[in-house]
Amino acid sequence: MNLRVGIAADHGGYALKAELVRSLRGWGCQVEDFGAFQLDPSDDYPDFVAPLASAVARRDITRGIALCGSGVGVAIAANKFDGVRAGLVHDVFTAHQGVEDDDMNVACLGGAVIGTRYALDLVHVFLHARFSGAPRHQRRLDKVRALEHRRSEP
Numbered sequence: 001m002n003l004r005v006g007i008a009a010d011h012g013g014y015a016l017k018a019e020l021v022r023s024l025r026g027w028g029c030q031v032e033d034f035g036a037f038q039l040d041p042s043d044d045y046p047d048f049v050a051p052l053a054s055a056v057a058r059r060d061i062t063r064g065i066a067l068c069g070s071g072v073g074v075a076i077a078a079n080k081f082d083g084v085r086a087g088l089v090h091d092v093f094t095a096h097q098g099v100e101d102d103d104m105n106v107a108c109l110g111g112a113v114i115g116t117r118y119a120l121d122l123v124h125v126f127l128h129a130r131f132s133g134a135p136r137h138q139r140r141l142d143k144v145r146a147l148e149h150r151r152s153e154p
Contacts, residue, residue, distance in 0.1 A: 001027050003127060006061040008034035008048035008074070011041050013067020013111035016119055020065060023120050029127070032061055046077045053081040056105050063127060064106035071110035078106045082148040085141075090114055095122040099129035101137050 005024055009017035014036055024031045034052040036043055045068045056064045056078075064086070066074035071088045078086035086106035087098040090113060098104035107126045109119055131137070 001029055001127060003029050003063060004032065004061045005029045005127070006032045006034060006052045006055050006064045007067070008045075008052040008064070009036055009067035009111065010043050010045040010048055010069075010074075011036065011039055012045075012069030013074075013109070014039050016109070016111040016114075016116060017067050019116045020067075020119065020123060024123070027124075027127075045073045049074045049077040050081075053078040053084045053086070053106065057081045057083040059083075062105075065123060065126075066106055066108045067111050068108075069110055069112040071108040071113065075106075075108040078108065085144070089122050089126060092122065092125055095125040096129040099126060100132045101134075103131040103137070103141055 007017055007021060021031055021033055035048045049066050052064050052066060055061045066078055066086065068074045075086045075088050078084050084106055085102055085104045086108050087094060087104045089095045089107040089109055107123065
């Protein structure tokens with residue numbers, strides 16, 4: 001699998017990130033690690049997710065993986081960037097359906113919610129899924145893009 005994958009985590013996803021990075025590289029992915037690079041219980045997820053989401057928005061990386069304790073905070077932060085479609089992934093269905101129907105490009109997982117083995121399975125499914133391009137899904141994405149442009153208006 002020759003994908004450029006970015007990954008970021010705060011203290012809540014720090015341990016899971018280390019395992020995912022090792023596996024991603026083993027799968028042949030080019031991995032860009034946006035931190036955290038040390039366990040710091042007082043760190044803040046936006047500090048790591050913002051550079052990841054920015055890289056996804058610029059298309060410097062193909063897919064992103066964002067981790068915190070629940071996965072919710074990183075999803076909220078990542079979705080502030082135009083072109084980023086981040087979703088909370090805690091089951092196989094959302095791991096592939098989010099990509100196939102919604103062109104999700106950042107999977108958000110909770111280090112306090114999900115175990116390492118299952119997280120590896122979900123990331124594998126996420127990375128292998130492809131956007132269907134079905135007209136109804138494309139129409140919806142076009143509406144999402146229009147919302148992004150409205151959001152940036154004063």
